[in-house]
Amino acid sequence: MSEPEVLARISQRVTGVVVGKRDIIEKLLLALIAGGHVLLEGPPGTGKTTIAKTFSRAIGGSFRRIQLTPDLLPADLIGGSVYDPKGGNFRIREGPLFANVVMLDELNRATPRAQAALLEAMQELQVTIEGNTLHLPRPFIAIGTQLPAGSSGTYPLTEVQVDRFAMRVETGYPTDAEEKEIISGIDSIESKDVTAGVRAGELETLMEAARKVTASDKLKEYVVDLVRTLRSNPGVRMGPSPRATVWLYKLSRARALVEGRGYVLPDDVKAVAREVLCHRIALGVDAADPGGMVDDLLRSVPVPKE
Ligand SMILES: Nc1ncnc2c1ncn2[C@@H]1O[C@H](COP(=O)(O)OP(=O)(O)OP(=O)(O)O)[C@@H](O)[C@H]1O
Ligand SMILES: [Mg+2]
Numbered sequence: 194m195s196e197p198e199v200l201a202r203i204s205q206r207v208t209g210v211v212v213g214k215r216d217i218i219e220k221l222l223l224a225l226i227a228g229g230h231v232l233l234e235g236p237p238g239t240g241k242t243t244i245a246k247t248f249s250r251a252i253g254g255s256f257r258r259i260q261l262t263p264d265l266l267p268a269d270l271i272g273g274s275v276y277d278p279k280g281g282n283f284r285i286r287e288g289p290l291f292a293n294v295v296m297l298d299e300l301n302r303a304t305p306r307a308q309a310a311l312l313e314a315m316q317e318l319q320v321t322i323e324g325n326t327l328h329l330p331r332p333f334i335a336i337g338t339q340l341p342a343g344s345s346g347t348y349p350l351t352e353v354q355v356d357r358f359a360m361r362v363e364t365g366y367p368t369d370a371e372e373k374e375i376i377s378g379i380d381s382i383e384s385k386d387v388t389a390g391v392r393a394g395e396l397e398t399l400m401e402a403a404r405k406v407t408a409s410d411k412l413k414e415y416v417v418d419l420v421r422t423l424r425s426n427p428g429v430r431m432g433p434s435p436r437a438t439v440w441l442y443k444l445s446r447a448r449a450l451v452e453g454r455g456y457v458l459p460d461d462v463k464a465v466a467r468e469v470l471c472h473r474i475a476l477g478v479d480a481a482d483p484g485g486m487v488d489d490l491l492r493s494v495p496v497p498k499e
Contacts, residue, residue: 202390206251213371226403226447229359230335239364241338253389254293261303267310271320297337301347312354359440361472406446408457411497431475441469459496
């Protein structure tokens, strides 16, 4: 099996259902290979659920979809202890979070308490129930969708919580041609059953290959430079954390692998910078948008010459 072949199998299955959105699918693949969680954000009806569901099914392994609503309790998500009338004792029941790929649909409709339980588990890759520690299966990838901040009936995730997502990817409106393709194919889009294009074992091989991608000292310094420069921007109230730097590095390695290279280039870093950095900067009152700020950053920080 070659890496590009496995990746092609996954994206082929997704593009059989999702119209356009190539860049989003590519970003989801990178996150998967790097072992990071992704937040998909965009206006209502722009395909967030369709993309996340189709992608999750194409990956293989066990899959669970959790639709978040304000009445869900932490135990509904991570599990809890239940009374077993036959045995006359309590036993631990694992929640829906125990799967390889978990789709957390409409994450910001859950209450802060349920969100906190979920995001803790995603970060630690384990849950504690009645003093028992249970490990989540590996690989474990969460794909969360959420409505843009400020939508009614939502509880915004805190800055700490969004930091736990390796990437945030935004969905937007389709082009006219894409929109026509969506309506032309809608009956098959809505009924198509996507099968897995990759086995969990193959996925782990890909993840291992990404860890073997190398980066020069100069390249690492470039990654650190980008984050430091952003932190010191006067328009930024709170800059990206070292976790952001780590994901910038890991996702750049994944990008190099997908491009068929064994070493990271500055272009790999640039290709993932927006999705890694934008959701991790809190802006001051009169600053521009984070996307524009990251674009300026990529233009202004000198690229290392090897
Ligand atoms: N790029 C696309 N490819 C295929 N179908 C699409 C695409 N964009 C939107 N649709 C179609 O539009 C409808 C709404 O999509 P979907 O439910 O995925 O949006 P959403 O962003 O999850 O919406 P919400 O914010 O309400 O949860 C579905 O019928 C879906 O098939
Ligand atoms: Mg949806």
